[in-house]
Amino acid sequence: MNTEAGRQARFNQLAEDYGTDLYRYAMWICGNDALAKDLVQETYLRAWKALDKLQDVKAAKSWLITILRREYARTFERKVPKFTDVENVVVADDSELEPDDRTEIRLLRQSIMKLAPKYREPLLLQVVMGHSCKEISEQLGISKSAVMTQLFRAREQLKANVQKDGVTGNVHGLF
Amino acid sequence: MSMDFSEFLRRLGADPGNRDPEFLHARKSDLEFEQAAATAEAFEARLERAADLPAPEGLLDDILKISRDDASVASPVSGWRTRGWRPMALAASILIAVGAAGISWNMNRGWDSVDQYLAEHYHHDGDALIARSGVQAIGDVQALFARFSVEVTPQLAQIISVIKYCPTPDGKGIHMVLNTEEGPVTLIYMPETDVNDHEFLEFGGMKAMLVGLEKGSAAIIGTRSQSISSLYSFVHDSIVLAVNNA
Numbered sequence: 001m002n003t004e005a006g007r008q009a010r011f012n013q014l015a016e017d018y019g020t021d022l023y024r025y026a027m028w029i030c031g032n033d034a035l036a037k038d039l040v041q042e043t044y045l046r047a048w049k050a051l052d053k054l055q056d057v058k059a060a061k062s063w064l065i066t067i068l069r070r071e072y073a074r075t076f077e078r079k080v081p082k083f084t085d086v087e088n089v090v091v092a093d094d095s096e097l098e099p100d101d102r103t104e105i106r107l108l109r110q111s112i113m114k115l116a117p118k119y120r121e122p123l124l125l126q127v128v129m130g131h132s133c134k135e136i137s138e139q140l141g142i143s144k145s146a147v148m149t150q151l152f153r154a155r156e157q158l159k160a161n162v163q164k165d166g167v168t169g170n171v172h173g174l175f
Numbered sequence: 176m177s178m179d180f181s182e183f184l185r186r187l188g189a190d191p192g193n194r195d196p197e198f199l200h201a202r203k204s205d206l207e208f209e210q211a212a213a214t215a216e217a218f219e220a221r222l223e224r225a226a227d228l229p230a231p232e233g234l235l236d237d238i239l240k241i242s243r244d245d246a247s248v249a250s251p252v253s254g255w256r257t258r259g260w261r262p263m264a265l266a267a268s269i270l271i272a273v274g275a276a277g278i279s280w281n282m283n284r285g286w287d288s289v290d291q292y293l294a295e296h297y298h299h300d301g302d303a304l305i306a307r308s309g310v311q312a313i314g315d316v317q318a319l320f321a322r323f324s325v326e327v328t329p330q331l332a333q334i335i336s337v338i339k340y341c342p343t344p345d346g347k348g349i350h351m352v353l354n355t356e357e358g359p360v361t362l363i364y365m366p367e368t369d370v371n372d373h374e375f376l377e378f379g380g381m382k383a384m385l386v387g388l389e390k391g392s393a394a395i396i397g398t399r400s401q402s403i404s405s406l407y408s409f410v411h412d413s414i415v416l417a418v419n420n421a
Binding site: 008015016019023028033035039042044048075108124126147149151152159 | 218408
């Protein structure tokens with residue numbers, strides 16, 4: 001499909017397939033709703049303009065993530081600001097949950113944000129974007145073994161943080 | 176040789192959904208392995224639920240709008256997108272709507288915050304200036320900025336399509352419309368105002384990103400479907416102390 005309509009259809013498919021997950025991923029790495037939306041917009045704008053370079057549709061997800069990560073780095077090439085509105089954004093959808101579930105999710109989300117980027121990013125590539133260890137290794141440019149170590153440590157830290165905080169948060173039987 | 180428990184836990188912790196035959200075989204081989212895997216799966220379900228943030232309403236529409244609005248553009252992107260072809264950049268007459276401070280709008284209204292100022296100021300004439308973008312020639316951009324002891328790079332100067340003095344929370348500043356491939360983007364320079372660098376604001380269907388500068392600050396204002404964060408570095412590097420003041 002090389003027609004303009006075909007090109008647009010391909011783009012629309014990319015938007016429908018990955019737009020929401022990319023936003024979630026962006027939100028987790030930058031911690032700010034408006035910036036996350038902006039990063040996704042910029043990612044898709046660049047994707048639209050370079051769409052003809054995408055030969056293999058199976059590579060689309062990694063391609064989009066690469067663009068988004070690059071945009072994020074470009075935006076903050078001098079320094080990365082600390083946003084403080086993450087918690088407000090990430091707990092805003094919990095109204096339908098039971099109180100214990102809400103507490104558990106809140107603790108987990110706080111713990112995810114506390115993770116060092118080198119642990120948080122591979123974990124979110126796996127959990128949010130559904131990447132395999134091999135794909136994460138290619139995306140981050142590190143060995144598969146290093147990815148596995150970081151993922152293992154990320155989960156261990158999450159469990160430890162939530163267990164520690166869960167004592168005061170009154171979360172029972174979380175693990 | 177079968178996998179030992181510590182190796183099993185390592186792989187489990189790295190990838191609870193592991194479908195590797197060796198891993199699956201090890202899981203079924205011992206009750207302890209099976210219990211560890213079940214516990215990990217339960218945690219994973221909770222983790223996935225926690226990571227599943229709600230997507231903002233209209234996100235998909237905003238993305239789809241990109242291709243609809245830009246369907247005629249197919250060239251690859253290189254660096255930040257500007258329309259360097261604008262011939263008017265250094266045109267003669269300074270047609271600055273400076274009636275200046277003059278404009279009937281009050282200069283120092285005492286805004287409580289930059290957020291409030293930007294929302295009110297943009298509401299006042301933001302759309303009108305966007306509409307004027309490209310219609311009139313602009314003149315000596317540097318002369319305007321020199322008033323505040325700063326200068327702008329030629330890269331910024333050449334994409335300014337509207338420019339005027341305007342009030343800011345701390346005195347006079349400059350309101351500009353930049354001509355970008357994404358369409359017109361508003362830039363407000365506030366020479367005496369400190370802001371939270373990188374902060375994002377939203378108001379009246381618009382979004383703004385604040386930029387701390389060598390002298391003062393700026394706000395980049397765009398629509399929801401425009402990416403403004405990509406302009407951060409460009410703006411940051413484009414309004415600098417004038418050489419004789421640096």
